[in-house]
Amino acid sequence: MYGSSHDGGGTDRPAQPRKRVTAPALRERKGGEPITMVTAYDFTMARLLDESGVDMLLVGDSLGMVVQGAETTIPVTLDEMCYHTRAVARGARFAHVVGDMPFMSFQVSATQALENAGRLVKEGMAHSVKLEGGAELAEHVHRITRAGIPVVGHVGLTPQSYHALGGFKVQGKSQAAARRIVDDALALEEAGAFAVVLEAIPPNVAEQVTRALSIPTIGIGAGAACDGQVLVCYDLLGMSLGHRPRFAKAFAELGDAVQSATRQFVTEVKSRTFPAPEHGYAPGDTGATPSGSRSKRATTKLAAV
Numbered sequence: 001m002y003g004s005s006h007d008g009g010g011t012d013r014p015a016q017p018r019k020r021v022t023a024p025a026l027r028e029r030k031g032g033e034p035i036t037m038v039t040a041y042d043f044t045m046a047r048l049l050d051e052s053g054v055d056m057l058l059v060g061d062s063l064g065m066v067v068q069g070a071e072t073t074i075p076v077t078l079d080e081m082c083y084h085t086r087a088v089a090r091g092a093r094f095a096h097v098v099g100d101m102p103f104m105s106f107q108v109s110a111t112q113a114l115e116n117a118g119r120l121v122k123e124g125m126a127h128s129v130k131l132e133g134g135a136e137l138a139e140h141v142h143r144i145t146r147a148g149i150p151v152v153g154h155v156g157l158t159p160q161s162y163h164a165l166g167g168f169k170v171q172g173k174s175q176a177a178a179r180r181i182v183d184d185a186l187a188l189e190e191a192g193a194f195a196v197v198l199e200a201i202p203p204n205v206a207e208q209v210t211r212a213l214s215i216p217t218i219g220i221g222a223g224a225a226c227d228g229q230v231l232v233c234y235d236l237l238g239m240s241l242g243h244r245p246r247f248a249k250a251f252a253e254l255g256d257a258v259q260s261a262t263r264q265f266v267t268e269v270k271s272r273t274f275p276a277p278e279h280g281y282a283p284g285d286t287g288a289t290p291s292g293s294r295s296k297r298a299t300t301k302l303a304a305v
């Protein structure tokens with residue numbers, strides 16, 4: 001794919017071929033063109049998002065809630081993260097793939113954190129890892145980055161601390177709490193993180209953190225001052241079930257489209273109008289694609305038939 005918005009658009013220079021987005025290149029975007037990050041959990045979604053020009057695909061442990069249907073992210077395992085990250089990495093031709101470190105895969109010791117970050121990179125094919133927490137994890141982040149694995153920090157609302165926080169609540173509301181978030185983010189930067197996610201904090205606190213750091217901040221429910229924004233893909237596409245937080249802008253209503261298409265399928269199967277003759281194979285059929293009957297997004301399996 002050629003010509004993303006940051007490689008020549010708006011000038012008379014020819015568009016540059018799109019290149020893989022790397023951790024150093026993202027680090028350089030501090031204060032520049034805003035960074036876009038979207039979660040993905042499988043190959044097909046990763047490919048669609050990647051082709052749409054997102055900079056980063058986050059294989060979030062939010063998959064525990066939006067893919068597995070759990071109430072929190074706490075039960076997600078490292079094996080599950082490796083499995084989903086590998087699928088996403090296969091679909092990401094240009095985006096930078098971040099593998100999220102699940103609960104209890106990095107808190108125990110810096111050595112545990114390094115070993116498990118290594119698994120996400122080796123088995124999951126992640127380009128970097130993300131972990132939730134602040135200054136208490138500085139040594140862990142330092143060990144991981146020294147081993148050559150880029151790290152994204154995550155402060156503010158850290159969903160793996162659901163029980164300690166008493167739920168999914170906005171953080172940093174008092175001056176002292178805001179100060180702690182700034183200090184935590186600074187400690188992560190000092191330890192070698194190349195970016196920090198700021199989740200569910202007041203915009204003025206996110207602005208304070210963004211000003212204090214020399215690495216990019218990527219916000220979710222943290223206002224417009226951040227160096228980038230991240231959304232869960234199902235929120236962005238209007239496919240999430242239940243409560244939609246106010247920061248989760250739906251840029252489409254694909255949940256409705258899925259249900260309407262499926263209702264149509266049910267109706268046509270029951271009325272025997274699907275499949276029609278053009279969806280089947282006559283004896284002696286060469287298997288050539290009936291014109292206009294198959295989208296370019298047909299699965300590889302179908303495309304081979």
Ligand code: KIV
Nearest residue numbers: 039060061062197230
């Ligand atoms: O797990 C996740 O999807 C996340 C994002 C919401 C930042 O951590």
